[in-house]
Amino acid sequence: MDEHERTPPSILIVDDVAANLSLLSGILKNQGYRARPAPSGALALQAAGYEKPDLILLDIHMPGMDGFEVCRRLKADKALADIPVLFISALSETRDKVRAFGEGGQDYITKPFQVEEVLARVRTHLELRRAQRTLEERNTDLREALEHLKNAQSHLIVSEKMAALGVLAAGVAHEINNPVNFVKTSCHGLEKNFEDILSVLSFCRPLLSAEGLAALEDYQRRIDYDTMLREIPQLFGHMFEGLQRTEEIVKSLRTFARTDESLGNRIDLREVADAVLVMLRSRYRKHIQVLKSYEDIPAICGNTGKLSQVLINLLSNAIDAVEEQQDPSRKHITVATETLRRNENDYAVLHISDMGQGIPQELIHKIFDPFFTTKSVGKGIGLGLFICNNLIKEHHGFLEVASPAGQGATFSIFLPASQEDRC
Ligand SMILES: Nc1ncnc2c1ncn2[C@@H]1O[C@H](COP(=O)(O)OP(=O)(O)OP(=O)(O)O)[C@@H](O)[C@H]1O
Ligand SMILES: [Mg+2]
Structure with missing residues (x-):
């Protein structure tokens, strides 16, 4: 009843x-x-x-x-x-x-x-009202159930998507690592062989007759031998630089692909940010400037893979926002770190600021809801910030957002400084 x-x-x-x-x-x-x-x-x-x-x-x-x-x-x-x-x-x-x-x-x-009429009408309308109220209650229950379902579904999508991406990234990292290693070993070998060939040449030179030496010098002029000698170390330099960049990418992919669920890694947020910036470089390199302003921050306890996901989402949003801007002076993103004290606790804080269009005040409370997006179909599904919020909460931290009119948006990740004995 x-x-x-x-x-x-x-x-x-x-x-x-x-x-x-x-x-x-x-x-x-x-x-x-x-x-x-x-x-x-x-x-x-x-x-x-x-x-x-x-x-x-x-x-x-x-x-x-x-x-x-x-x-x-x-x-x-x-x-x-x-x-x-x-x-x-x-x-x-x-x-x-x-x-x-x-x-x-x-x-x-x-x-x-008419007594009977009064009572009949009163009874009917009370019944109607009761039925309507029951319906409203059912509707509220249904709405809540739908909300739960949406949350559960988005968790599933997220964890499936991330697990699949993690496996893919780990596979790609492994596949790239092997050929990179052959190239690196071969380059070192080649560099050594060149040195030996050059020393053979210097060894032979004094043994040549005047005629032979003239012919050699003539030949060297024709093939621009001096330029070649100057270029060889530069060419090796480029090869080693390219290899080093590839290794950085592979390392970042591995960081991202860590599939363990533990929150026990001791982490420097700046390293995670650097690895993520390497991974996203192709999305911003040509047209967006990324500035870093790192202050010393304490290590935190957490899961590198999960924190990489948070940074990927926040930086992707910042890139999307900045890309919309026509004015080149607004095409930059800043990644900054600092230590802040809140409620008597020390936090390692990472801010990602962009000079995009910002977020209207009336939408700011909605952006963390699952499936809330202002992007076109195919560009966004509205799960990025929902995921970030959950992952940061899992790390006992919190996210803040500020978007003063005309000044883009800043998302700040607060993570509690690790206590020495925790990880
Ligand atoms: N840096 C930002 N500048 C302006 N608006 C932003 C920014 N970050 C988020 N938003 C707003 O918040 C909404 C939700 O962001 P969220 O990352 O959750 O989803 P999404 O980027 O639309 O899709 P996806 O699931 O691919 O991340 C965005 O659609 C956008 O309207
Ligand atoms: Mg997003």
Whole structure:
């Protein structure tokens, strides 16, 4: 049995004629209803606001505020608008009855009162109201269930997506690592062989006759031997630099691909940011400047793979935002770190600031909701920040966002400084 069934329904009766009030009250009380009389429109509104009735019987013609006005005011008040209103009208006044519906009334009862009719209409509307309330409750339950489902689904999508990406990244890192190693070993070998060949040449030179030496020098001129000698170390330099960059990428991929779930890695957030910037380089290198401003920060305890995901999402959003800007002076992103104290705890803080279009104040509370996106289909699904928020909470930290008008957006990750004994 629910609340409404336990307590008898309360009915507010509004009529300026005392005889009508007591007659209707009597009829309703006899049937076990709680009847509350109100002799004027103004008092009726007060009574309804004080304790919301389940139904109102409302006389149309009253001095001062008439029934239509009372009904209009009830319907304009969000808290009272759903109370069913039954107008009381004289039998002959057809126009009033029509208007009663127009003003938001649910029904009418006619004077002089027919007991059976009054009770039948009251009963019907109370039943209707109860059914409507049950429906509303079911709807709320359904909405909550849907929200839970959405959350569960997005968790699933996220973990499947990340697991698949992790496996892919680990595979790619492994596959690249092998050929990179052959190239590196071969380059070192080649460099050594060149040195040996050059020493053979220097060894032979004094052994040549004057004629042989002239022929050699002529040949060397033709092939621009001196330039070649100068270029060889530069060419090796380029090869080793390229190899070093490839190794950095592979290292970043491995960091990202760590599939262990543990939160026990001792982490310097700056290293994670550097690895992620290497991974995203192709997305920003040509047209966006990334500035780093690192202050010393304490190590934190966590999972490198998960924190890489957070940074990838935040930096991807910053890149998306900056890409929309036409003005080249706004095409930059800053990654900064500092130590801040909040609620007597030390936090390693990483800020990602961009000079994009920013986030309108009215949307800022929505951006962490799953599936909230302002991007076109195919560009975003609205899970990035939802994931970031969950992962940072998992690390006992929190995310803050600031977007002052015209100055882009700054997302700040706060992670508690690690206690020496924790990891
Ligand atoms: N740096 C930013 N500047 C401006 N708006 C942003 C920024 N970061 C997030 N937003 C807003 O928040 C919304 C939600 O971001 P979120 O990362 O959760 O989803 P998304 O980027 O749209 O899609 P995806 O699931 O691919 O990340 C974005 O669509 C955008 O409107
Ligand atoms: Mg995103």
